[in-house]
Amino acid sequence: MTAALETRGLAKRFGGLVATRDVSFTLEQGARHALIGPNGAGKTTFVNLLTGVLPASAGRVLLAGEDVTSLSAEARVRRGLVRTFQINQLFGDLTPLETLALAIDEQLGLGGRWSHAVGGDAVVAEITAVAERFGLADVLDSRTDTLPYGKQRLLEIAVAFACKPKVLLLDEPAAGVPEAERRDILDAIAALPVEVSVLLIEHDMDLVFSFARRISVLVDGALLVEGEPEVIAADPRVRAVYLGGNDHG
Amino acid sequence: MWVGQALARRARWRWAEIVFWLAAFAALFLPAGRHLILNEIAILALFALSLDLILGYAGIISLGHAAFLGLGAYAAGLLAKHVTDDPTVGLALATVAAASLGFATSFLVLRGSDLTRLMVTLGVAMLLGELANALPDLTGGADGLQGVTMGPLLGLFEFDLYGRVAYAYSLTTLFVLMLVARAVVYSPFGLSLMAIRRNRLRASALGVPVHKRLIAVYTLAAAFAGAAGALLAQTTAFVSLDFFEFHRSADVLLVLIIGGAGWLYGGILGAVLYEALQDALAAVTPEYWQFWIGLFLVAFVMLGRERLTGGMRGLLARFGR
Ligand SMILES: Nc1ncnc2c1ncn2[C@@H]1O[C@H](COP(=O)(O)OP(=O)(O)OP(=O)(O)O)[C@@H](O)[C@H]1O
Ligand SMILES: [Mg+2]
Numbered sequence: 001m002t003a004a005l006e007t008r009g010l011a012k013r014f015g016g017l018v019a020t021r022d023v024s025f026t027l028e029q030g031a032r033h034a035l036i037g038p039n040g041a042g043k044t045t046f047v048n049l050l051t052g053v054l055p056a057s058a059g060r061v062l063l064a065g066e067d068v069t070s071l072s073a074e075a076r077v078r079r080g081l082v083r084t085f086q087i088n089q090l091f092g093d094l095t096p097l098e099t100l101a102l103a104i105d106e107q108l109g110l111g112g113r114w115s116h117a118v119g120g121d122a123v124v125a126e127i128t129a130v131a132e133r134f135g136l137a138d139v140l141d142s143r144t145d146t147l148p149y150g151k152q153r154l155l156e157i158a159v160a161f162a163c164k165p166k167v168l169l170l171d172e173p174a175a176g177v178p179e180a181e182r183r184d185i186l187d188a189i190a191a192l193p194v195e196v197s198v199l200l201i202e203h204d205m206d207l208v209f210s211f212a213r214r215i216s217v218l219v220d221g222a223l224l225v226e227g228e229p230e231v232i233a234a235d236p237r238v239r240a241v242y243l244g245g246n247d248h249g
Numbered sequence: 250m251w252v253g254q255a256l257a258r259r260a261r262w263r264w265a266e267i268v269f270w271l272a273a274f275a276a277l278f279l280p281a282g283r284h285l286i287l288n289e290i291a292i293l294a295l296f297a298l299s300l301d302l303i304l305g306y307a308g309i310i311s312l313g314h315a316a317f318l319g320l321g322a323y324a325a326g327l328l329a330k331h332v333t334d335d336p337t338v339g340l341a342l343a344t345v346a347a348a349s350l351g352f353a354t355s356f357l358v359l360r361g362s363d364l365t366r367l368m369v370t371l372g373v374a375m376l377l378g379e380l381a382n383a384l385p386d387l388t389g390g391a392d393g394l395q396g397v398t399m400g401p402l403l404g405l406f407e408f409d410l411y412g413r414v415a416y417a418y419s420l421t422t423l424f425v426l427m428l429v430a431r432a433v434v435y436s437p438f439g440l441s442l443m444a445i446r447r448n449r450l451r452a453s454a455l456g457v458p459v460h461k462r463l464i465a466v467y468t469l470a471a472a473f474a475g476a477a478g479a480l481l482a483q484t485t486a487f488v489s490l491d492f493f494e495f496h497r498s499a500d501v502l503l504v505l506i507i508g509g510a511g512w513l514y515g516g517i518l519g520a521v522l523y524e525a526l527q528d529a530l531a532a533v534t535p536e537y538w539q540f541w542i543g544l545f546l547v548a549f550v551m552l553g554r555e556r557l558t559g560g561m562r563g564l565l566a567r568f569g570r
Pocket of ligand 2: 043044045086
């Protein structure tokens with residue numbers, strides 16, 4: 001079976017700094033895969049290369065076997081490669097309702113339409129379903145920047161989900177969320193449909209080990225090791241550079 | 250169920266809107282004397298509405314919006330002079346001509362910073378002004394386009410000296426294009442523009458084809474500005490190089506900033522305030538009115554536009570609920 005997502009020799013240089021070093025990586029169909037690594041290891045840069053936010057200095061990105069390296073970010077989204085952002089990138093003065101409507105209209109190919117107001121049965125049904133799945137139904141009509149941070153992070157995932165991803169890249173979905181609201185995010189991630197292949201980037205090891213069936217460790221822009229959670233947890237190199245360090249909880 | 254209603258509420262007509270349009274049309278029946286200035290306000294408002302589409306909704310700043318005004322004016326003027334004096338045909342031609350120019354130059358504003366956009370749009374307007382200057386046989390050069398005479402509107406209403414028909418014509422055009430603008434900004438297309446202005450990266454991560462949308466709205470805004478140019482040429486029976494000048498682009502930006510960008514009526518509110526201010530100042534200090542308008546603008550920006558026009562918007566919103 002072709003991998004859901006694959007990179008071959010992917011590299012990114014920022015001037016003299018090498019942020020991604022010859023990364024060849026495979027995300028299997030239906031994967032529950034975590035990517036971990038210390039701060040500044042290049043995890044977000046890797047996501048930016050996968051999604052086309054940044055052009056790669058070298059290497060290829062294959063989505064379901066198809067080379068998407070030269071495609072724009074939005075074209076990759078339309079092919080099912082969707083991400084969330086580590087730092088909140090929501091539209092603060094729009095409502096979750098509008099944000100979801102936007103994503104769903106684009107997903108249904110209606111985003112360029114200007115003869116009808118936003119709405120319609122298909123869009124309404126989809127918004128309702130997504131809002132219920134992510135526990136956002138009661139806050140749909142409030143300004144996004146007035147929501148509790150946990151709800152904003154849920155919306156971040158919900159709106160990516162509304163794009164109908166085949167591959168979903170979650171960049172630190174629980175970062176900065178207070179303990180009390182964390183559970184909702186873990187549950188939402190755990191409840192993602194099996195057919196969606198998920199790559200999770202996270203510093204929270206409880207979340208990583210409860211979620212992942214496979215873990216890759218990125219250090220200094222390069223893949224250090226990949227394997228099943230028990231193997232990674234026991235790997236002395238990983239302990240040395242990451243788990244052993246006390247920069248993360 | 251309520252999700253559909255909440256979405257529908259976005260595009261609902263507010264009471265204040267309805268009252269405003271009734272008052273604007275009722276002004277047609279004022280005794281003769283104010284219609285010339287009302288006509289000017291309606292045209293300036295349309296020009297500012299056009300800028301609002303790109304600046305207020307899509308976040309594209311321009312210092313050369315007069316390029317489209319001027320092109321529309323010359324298109325309408327030349328058509329009247331050489332082909333037909335039917336105003337509506339001229340209006341249509343000007344709209345199409347300006348839209349074509351908008352489409353052709355939209356590629357220049359897609360990338361880069363606000364500063365590059367300011368420079369590029371300014372440059373396009375200067376280019377066109379110089380082009381018009383260099384073709385005196387066609388445009389009349391520095392003397393302007395003389396001998397533009399208009400036939401009756403719809404074959405029925407002759408333009409009168411007091412500007413009543415002119416105002417009716419400009420106001421109706423403004424109203425119809427406001428209906429278009431309303432439809433556009435409340436549509437999925439309009440929502441995607443709002444997303445692009447707020448966060449382009451985020452919009453594209455949701456699958457919004459950013460460039461395509463910007464090209465479309467820039468073309469549409471150019472069409473609106475072309476219509477404003479046609480109205481100006483037709484109702485004043487004159488077109489000159491001045492239409493392309495920097496001060497036109499700067500004025501319309503000021504008007505929109507005074508009225509507030511991004512809520513559709515900022516152009517109208519700004520045009521009313523701007524003309525009223527200019528009128529009042531010119532009456533009090535005919536020689537130095539520009540000094541006072543400059544002072545007003547500085548004070549206005551320093552004190553915060555929000556506090557002034559924000560009040561109006563708040564009022565509108567409250568009426569709407
Ligand atoms: N646009 C950019 N220009 C220059 N350098 C960059 C850019 N983006 C990232 N970097 C650098 O690349 C390196 C990797 O950064 P990146 O954000 O990918 O790390 P990360 O693994 O996501 O870290 P964190 O866990 O803190 O989120 C860092 O040294 C960072 O400073
Ligand atoms: Mg990161």
